[in-house]
Amino acid sequence: MTGPRVLFDLPGPRARRRQRIGSLLGIVLVLLLVGLALWRLGANGQLEVERWAILFDPATNVPQRLLEALGNTLQVAAVGMLAATVLGALLAVGRLSEHVWVRIPVVSVIEFFRAVPLLVLILFCFLFLPQVGVSLSAFGALALGLTLYNMAVLAEIIRAGILSVERGQSESAYALGLRKWQVMSFVLVPQAVRRMLPVLVAQLVVLLKDSSLGFIVGYMELLRTSRSLVETLNFSFGPRYTFQLYVAAGLIYILVNVLLSQLAKYIERRTSRNAKTAGTTKVELPADSSAVTGLGTDPLRV
Amino acid sequence: MSFLADNFSLLRDAFLTTLSLAVVSGIVALVLGTVLAAMRVSPIPALRALATFYVETFRNTPLTVVFFFLAFGIVYIDLQFPSRFITAVAALSLYTAAFVCEAVRSGINAVPPGQAEAARALGLDFRQSLSTVVLPQAFRTVVPPLGNVWIALAKNTSIAAGFAVTDLTAVLQRLANANADQLAMVFLAVVVAYLVITLSSAWVIGILERRLAITR
Numbered sequence: 001m002t003g004p005r006v007l008f009d010l011p012g013p014r015a016r017r018r019q020r021i022g023s024l025l026g027i028v029l030v031l032l033l034v035g036l037a038l039w040r041l042g043a044n045g046q047l048e049v050e051r052w053a054i055l056f057d058p059a060t061n062v063p064q065r066l067l068e069a070l071g072n073t074l075q076v077a078a079v080g081m082l083a084a085t086v087l088g089a090l091l092a093v094g095r096l097s098e099h100v101w102v103r104i105p106v107v108s109v110i111e112f113f114r115a116v117p118l119l120v121l122i123l124f125c126f127l128f129l130p131q132v133g134v135s136l137s138a139f140g141a142l143a144l145g146l147t148l149y150n151m152a153v154l155a156e157i158i159r160a161g162i163l164s165v166e167r168g169q170s171e172s173a174y175a176l177g178l179r180k181w182q183v184m185s186f187v188l189v190p191q192a193v194r195r196m197l198p199v200l201v202a203q204l205v206v207l208l209k210d211s212s213l214g215f216i217v218g219y220m221e222l223l224r225t226s227r228s229l230v231e232t233l234n235f236s237f238g239p240r241y242t243f244q245l246y247v248a249a250g251l252i253y254i255l256v257n258v259l260l261s262q263l264a265k266y267i268e269r270r271t272s273r274n275a276k277t278a279g280t281t282k283v284e285l286p287a288d289s290s291a292v293t294g295l296g297t298d299p300l301r302v
Numbered sequence: 303m304s305f306l307a308d309n310f311s312l313l314r315d316a317f318l319t320t321l322s323l324a325v326v327s328g329i330v331a332l333v334l335g336t337v338l339a340a341m342r343v344s345p346i347p348a349l350r351a352l353a354t355f356y357v358e359t360f361r362n363t364p365l366t367v368v369f370f371f372l373a374f375g376i377v378y379i380d381l382q383f384p385s386r387f388i389t390a391v392a393a394l395s396l397y398t399a400a401f402v403c404e405a406v407r408s409g410i411n412a413v414p415p416g417q418a419e420a421a422r423a424l425g426l427d428f429r430q431s432l433s434t435v436v437l438p439q440a441f442r443t444v445v446p447p448l449g450n451v452w453i454a455l456a457k458n459t460s461i462a463a464g465f466a467v468t469d470l471t472a473v474l475q476r477l478a479n480a481n482a483d484q485l486a487m488v489f490l491a492v493v494v495a496y497l498v499i500t501l502s503s504a505w506v507i508g509i510l511e512r513r514l515a516i517t518r
Contacts, residue, residue, distance in 0.1 A: 007418050007436065008345045008428045015345075023348035030352065040379040115453075115500040116493055117460035119471055127478050128485050205362070212364035216464045223366060243378045250367045257362035 046243050054233075054241055055248050062229060062245075069225035070252055076139060076221065077208045080146035084207070085200070087147065088154030093184065095159055113152035119213055121145040126217045138219035142211065150207055157199050161192035198268035205260045209253070222249045305484045306491055309477060316473040317495050323387070323469060324456040324499070327394035331455065332448075334395060335402025336437075342407050345428060353403065360400035365461050369393045373465050390462035394455060401451045409444035410436055442514045449507030456499050470495050 011019060041047050054060050094106035113121070122145030129136055129144075136144065165188050173187040214221040220228070226249040233241045306313070341353035360368070372383065372393045383389040413436050421431035441448075463471035474492040478485055 007343055007422075007431060009422070011345060019346050022346055026346075026348045026352070037379045044378055044380070046378050115457075115497055115504075117457040117471065117496055119460040119463065120474065120489075120492060120496065123471070123474060123478070124489055127475075128489055131482070131485055209362075209364040212366040213461070215366055223364075223370065243375060246370060246375055250363060250371065253364055253367055254359065254362050258358065261358075261362060 041243075051241060051244050055244060065225055065229055066222070066248060066252065069220060069222045069249075070256070072139075072219070072225075073208065073211050073214075073221040074256075076143050076146065076214065076219065077204065077211050079143045080150060080207055080211070081204050083143070083147040084150035084154050087151035089158055091151060091155035092158035092162065095155065096162060110152045110155050113148050114156075116149075118145060118149045118210055119216065121148050122213055122217055138214065138217050141217055142214045142219045142221075145213075146207055146210060149210075150203065154200070154203060157196055157203065158192070161196035161199075162188050164195055165191045194271050197271060198264045201260060201264035201267060205257050205264070208257060208260065212253070222252060225249075305481065305487055312473055312477075313470075313491055313495065316468060316470045317498075319387075319467065320456075320459050320469040320495070321499065323390055323394065323459045323462060323467065324452075327391045327398060327459070328452055328455055330391065330395035331398035331402050331451075334399035336406055338399060338403035339406035339410060340432060340437075342403065343410055343432070357400045357403050360397055361404075363397075365393065365397050365458055366464070368397050369461060369465050372396075386466050390459070390465060390467045393465075394458060394462070397458070398451060398455050401454070402448065405444050405447040405451055406437075406440060408447065409440035412443045413439045439516065442516055445507065445511045445514055449503065449511070452507070453500050453503050456503065457496070460496075 038047065045051075054062050055066070056063060058064065091106055091110055094102050095110065097103050097106070122142055125136055125144045125148075126138070126141035129141070162184075169187055169191065170183050173183040178186065211221055212223050215223040215227070218224065226245040230239075230242045230245050233245075338353045338356060341349040342357075344350060369390070372389050373386075376382070383392060417439060418431055418436055421435040426434065459469055460471040462469050463475065466472075468476075470492050474488060477488045481488065
């Protein structure tokens with residue numbers, strides 16, 4: 001179905017009037033709810049300008065701390081993404097291998113890490129690894145947990161990307177006398193990467209969101225920093241700035257992620273009209289949530 | 303092994319908490335997400351805009367932040383959930399509904415246009431053609447993506463541990479602190495419990511997918 005238009009007739013003048021009245025009522029209702037929330041906030045004194053000003057006043061050190069926290073969040077996400085992409089590519093190649101003794105362990109690694117909650121993996125790196133002699137900072141535990149989980153997800157994305165390159169491409173490459181590794185690195189991967197780019201950026205959004213789990217292991221990312229700011233400020237002023245700081249952290253997340261999502265959409269539009277991807281077939285690449293093989297593919301990220 | 307036997311009831315309760323958290327949130331998210339999907343294809347622009355805004359907001363917010371707001375934020379608008387379990391259910395279902403909506407919408411878009419055109423030619427209105435013709439077919443095609451959303455939800459319940467719900471992950475943290483010598487055992491038990499949920503779900507979804515697939 002190509003759009004919502006198939007489901008209903010284009011509205012005539014009377015239907016349009018009815019819709020406008022309905023829309024207006026709906027908007028009024030939403031505005032009423034928002035107004036009610038704002039009124040309660042105001043009644044509790046949460047809307048005082050002075051309470052929000054702290055977010056922008058460098059003298060209080062709050063904007064610097066938040067900026068630093070955003071830096072930490074982006075840092076752990078970048079490390080996780082890089083490591084996960086490299087390992088994911090290796091796993092994907094392993095899964096596409098012709099040798100059963102390579103494929104079976106690789107498949108079990110991928111399936112295992114996709115079926116276990118990310119938080120459990122992070123806790124494993126944080127609590128268990130130090131006991132067996134691998135001591136990790138909160139940053140290390142978070143980055144390693146994110147890497148382990150996302151390498152499995154990315155392996156599936158990359159595998160699907162490589163499989164989406166039409167068979168004629170590799171067949172003609174073999175016919176030209178290229179070796180297996182040459183076919184992979186000169187023919188399949190360059191074409192697959194263009195197809196995968198939007199999904200990879202989308203996965204980066206997921207990873208960035210997941211880095212907020214650092215809150216639980218005590219890594220100073222955005223959420224944890226707001227928490228600690230709230231605690232220090234509560235110490236001197238009482239619970240005055242709690243709500244404002246959490247709202248700020250939430251808004252920063254939404255802003256960064258919306259920007260990244262838009263980037264993914266932009267790349268998708270660009271690649272879809274790029275002649276260089278013509279050799280790939282249009283298939284949905286799997287994303288984060290498709291937990292186990294045989295589940296089909298899934299354009300959604302959870 | 304005696305360690306596991308000693309803590310069996312604790313682990314069992316935690317397993318049931320995780321499971322009920324996932325099931326209750328899953329049902330709420332399914333209903334809410336379907337309503338949102340219907341709004342996104344509805345004739346009324348304001349409804350479409352509202353649903354789009356909802357989906358974009360929740361898809362770009364970390365689940366931890368959603369939890370945070372429901373646990374600590376809404377007291378400032380004088381609201382309060384009756385229990386931590388219900389807070390967790392609310393956070394998980396509000397967050398997951400956005401993904402359910404996208405899955406269902408992709409299913410609605412996958413129904414051939416002829417079906418809706420035929421329904422309208424028979425004189426069914428928007429509500430009737432959606433609920434009796436399009437959605438029943440859409441749900442059959444979205445079994446795999448909805449299944450993935452369900453599995454992701456089951457894994458996401460672990461975040462509730464950070465907000466004082468005693469689910470599997472919370473018990474993992476508690477046992478890990480109390481029994482540093484048995485850490486491997488603790489992790490093994492909890493991971494197996496999660497695998498029981500996720501892998502068996504994947505198996506059931508696989509069967510459903512084959513049963514319900516529409517061959518066109």
